Amino acid sequence: MSVVTESSPSLRPTMKVLTQAQLERLHQAALTILENTGLSIKLPEAVTMLKDAGAKVEGEDRVYIPRNIVEKAIKEIPKEVNLYNRNGEHAMALRGTNCYYGPGPTIQNTYDPYTGERRPTDTEDIENMARLCDYLPNVDYVMTMGLSGGADPRSKGLNPEITDRLDFAAMVKNTCKPLIYSAWSREGLEDIYEMAVAIKGSEEKLEKEPFMILYTQPIAPLVIDTEPLRQLLFCAEKHIPFVFSSAPMMGATSPNTIASCMAQSIAEFMGGLVLAQLKRPGAPSIMGVGYGPMDFKIGTSPYNGPEYYLCKALNKEVASFYGLPDWNYGGLTDAKILDAQAASEAALSLFNATLTGSNLIHDLGYMEMGMTSCLELVVLSDEIIGSFATYFNGVTIDDDTLALDLIHQVGPGGNFLGEMHTVKNLKNIWQPTIFDRGNYDQFESKGKVTLDTKLTEKVKWILENHTPEPLDKELLKIMDSIIARSQEIYK
DSSP states (O other): OOBOOTTOSSOOOOOOOSOHHHHHHHHHHHHHIIIIIOEEEOOHHHHHHHHHHTOEEETTTEEEOOHHHHHHHHHHSOSOEEEEOTTSOEEEEESTTOBEEEEOSOOSEEEOTTTOOEEEOOHHHHHHHHHHHHHOTTOOOBOOSSOTTTTOGGGGTOOGGGHHHHHHHHHHTSOSSOEEEOOSSHHHHHHHHHHHHHHHSSHHHHHHSOOEEEEEOOBTTTEEOHHHHHHHHHHHHHTOOEEEEOOOEETTTBOSSHHHHHHHHHHHHHHHHHHHHHHSTTOOEEEEOOOEEOBTTTTBOOSOSHHHHHHHHHHHHHHHHHTOOBEEEOSOOSOSSSSHHHHHHHHHHHHHHHHHTOSEEEEETEEGGGTEEOHHHHHHHHHHHHHHHHHTTOOOOSHHHHOHHHHHHHOTTOOOTTOHHHHHTGGGSOOOSSSOOSOHHHHHHTTOOOHHHHHHHHHHHHHHHOOOOOOOHHHHHHHHHHHHHHHHHTO
């Protein structure tokens, strides 16, 4: 269940970090970087496109993009992206402060819910994640949270060149919800697109009712590599939405301040945006900018902390400044096991992203800075998100909610337990499905079952009992033939 408060008569709780003048200064800083420092564009076709549009080119790939080209692209980009489920039903309106939640991509390790063992991921883990998310009411879209064949596909008899097709198939066979996917190459993307067209029935139907978003990235600092460019241009041509997420690490791949990290990140994103709009004006793009600091004491790239949360809040503010949907993070932790740190960081990151009104909030279930996934943490995140629909719809003040006549009727010393007004409003009080609100005696009488145990039990129950709506057998044959063809090509 997404957090969508557009129709609420109440004021939505929110937060702002920057003034309009500060946002304008960030924008001007990014334009200065693009115009004076430039980007390294690694695809000759893209360099030619930019040159023809009026950019200055030095050498083979250094491109300086004038601000008028950037500002034209900003005007052309759609300010809203609509996503549908596999069956063509509208699922997500990426605009304003509508918030939608899902897991993350391409993790090498996972905690097995049956053994508790941390082990490499495989195709079955992607299938399990899709089935879990298909069931959970507060998860809106699906990402892989694993890798077919793990980090070393050849050890499993798989060619790493073609595992992106396996990843996509594992997701789409096990959920009707929208998908966000990655491709290892333009060729892989074309095969995935062919599967999606088969599912929808035609290219025109897929363009009208997209159920998938490509996720790709530039390389900080200021490089857009060949494959992201090839994929970005393909999506623009086919009008398939894509996330282009710049994520420089403060002190390592950007200067060590939030302001400079954001300015550089905006410039990197804008390079991709300009190319997409040059390829096809109106190409649907989703903005991801800013990351956070490096921990210099231990050499890691943490996913939590005050600077990280500020960068993610700014991510939404910057996207709103341009009128674009945004890409954010939540439900993730730097902890290595499901402990108090994991729960607190998952909750804080979710609250931070939702408070800012971010549109696509991903990485539910990420642990260990994106190295390990945890199905139990996804279920915990689902529980936390469930409370947000109540919180972020705010408080309605009207005659019915004030209930002055009822207060007068009951009067001093009475109670409201038997009143119909009380019963009518019970549905407005959030009820947890996993969190325990009982007292200690009740906890003891139920066997002192702890939260982590309940989470594991729920994961197992879903995996053993939930059957997603299946794809048509003919579609499965088409998908299998596309995968078999790629396996033959990349022997």
